[in-house]
Amino acid sequence: MSDIKELVRQTAKKKILFLPHTIRQMSRPERMIKANDVEKIVQDGEVIEDYPEDERGHSCLLLGFDAQKRPIHVVCSPKEDYLAIITVYLPHPSKWDQFKQRLSP
Numbered sequence: 001m002s003d004i005k006e007l008v009r010q011t012a013k014k015k016i017l018f019l020p021h022t023i024r025q026m027s028r029p030e031r032m033i034k035a036n037d038v039e040k041i042v043q044d045g046e047v048i049e050d051y052p053e054d055e056r057g058h059s060c061l062l063l064g065f066d067a068q069k070r071p072i073h074v075v076c077s078p079k080e081d082y083l084a085i086i087t088v089y090l091p092h093p094s095k096w097d098q099f100k101q102r103l104s105p
Contacts, residue, residue, distance in 0.1 A: 015082035018035065022088055041062050
């Protein structure tokens with residue numbers, strides 16, 4: 001997963017594109033996730049899942065924390081000229097072990 005992490009960070013240095021769905025998710029009143037928190041997670045976060053066969057192109061799931069110590073998941077896909085932020089959300093503790101591994105239903 002180090003390959004995708006390096007690719008994410010390299011393309012993010014060029015440009016970060018927040019897709020419309022992402023902006024809607026970040027702006028939900030119960031979330032209110034800031035763009036600079038997402039940018040920090042892109043640079044410093046941990047890749048917890050890799051999706052090389054994603055229909056939107058190779059993508060991954062990152063985990064990071066904001067200034068309030070809330071866990072945040074960022075799904076992103078590196079493109080040639082930019083990093084596409086596909087979605088951003090607050091993972092629910094009942095669905096994740098340490099917010100890093102999915103729990104079975």
